[in-house]
Amino acid sequence: xxxxxAIGFYLAGAPVLLSRAVSGTADYVxxxxxxxxxxxMNSLVLGQSFQKSVNELQTVVAECSGAxxxxxxxxxxxxxxxxxxxxxxxxxxxxxxPSSVGAEPDGHLTLEWYKSSRWLLSLSISPEGMLYxxxxxxxxxxxxxxxxxxxxxxxxxxxxxxxxxA
Amino acid sequence: xxxxxxxPEEWLSRYIIQSNHFRKTDKTVKPDAFIPHxxxxxxxxxxxxxxxxxIWSIGENxxxxxxxxxxxxxxNQASSYLEQKLKVLPAPDLPGNPNHANVTGWPPDKxxxxxxxxxxxxxxxxxxxIG
Numbered sequence: 001x002x003x004x005x006a007i008g009f010y011l012a013g014a015p016v017l018l019s020r021a022v023s024g025t026a027d028y029v030x031x032x033x034x035x036x037x038x039x040x041m042n043s044l045v046l047g048q049s050f051q052k053s054v055n056e057l058q059t060v061v062a063e064c065s066g067a068x069x070x071x072x073x074x075x076x077x078x079x080x081x082x083x084x085x086x087x088x089x090x091x092x093x094x095x096x097x098p099s100s101v102g103a104e105p106d107g108h109l110t111l112e113w114y115k116s117s118r119w120l121l122s123l124s125i126s127p128e129g130m131l132y133x134x135x136x137x138x139x140x141x142x143x144x145x146x147x148x149x150x151x152x153x154x155x156x157x158x159x160x161x162x163x164x165x166a
Numbered sequence: 167x168x169x170x171x172x173x174p175e176e177w178l179s180r181y182i183i184q185s186n187h188f189r190k191t192d193k194t195v196k197p198d199a200f201i202p203h204x205x206x207x208x209x210x211x212x213x214x215x216x217x218x219x220x221i222w223s224i225g226e227n228x229x230x231x232x233x234x235x236x237x238x239x240x241x242n243q244a245s246s247y248l249e250q251k252l253k254v255l256p257a258p259d260l261p262g263n264p265n266h267a268n269v270t271g272w273p274p275d276k277x278x279x280x281x282x283x284x285x286x287x288x289x290x291x292x293x294x295x296i297g
Binding site: 060063101103112 | 183184185196197198202203205231232281284287
């Protein structure tokens, strides 16, 4: 029963705890929470989509980590940006992995949730930890920016759900 | 060399030289291919009276100059850009591409650039380089 509750918690998108602990107990809770989440991520079934996204991310970073990677003065994708993107993937509910990942010439990594050319969400992750998002939702659209503080911002989670259920 | 104004119904190609700028699943172009930053402009090539071989040849030159592989091209009418309040200006001074043009007037904010890129990508046809 405890295990089921824990799985439900992780499937619902547990926040990634970004070491804001201020006591020994809080440090311990944060560490155990991270360990438990990693355990689920590493499980064969639950962790497949996460690992697939991380593998894609690593491929993109390998292609785009040098200066001028597009031959047209693109900014390199840095290790910091990769770490942030990986943290963001870990903060997602396990059933809502992106369709694909990519990079933009300003050095941002992109995650995309894609149903069709008019039902999609594109998210850019900057080296400074900003999330820039834009979505086409049939005949409507939404765009904006949010800082990444360890949780998937509700606006972005809502857009992921809308694209997934379109 | 064409310095004539770009008409809304003109066809334009944006060459795709990054493997993560198109979707392998359904062969469509991702909006990432249309983000100009850190530049102010986005490069495209006017078709005008070029045949398919000539359009591909320019793309091969572009990829070669950048030491990249040409995967394909995103084809749009100029109206796709104009509808987003952008301008398409002839820029035939690029070596090896007398049909070169720049898409200008992009909003400065990243999120605003992204929504424009999504709209353009949605109207784009991806043509993969065969052979």
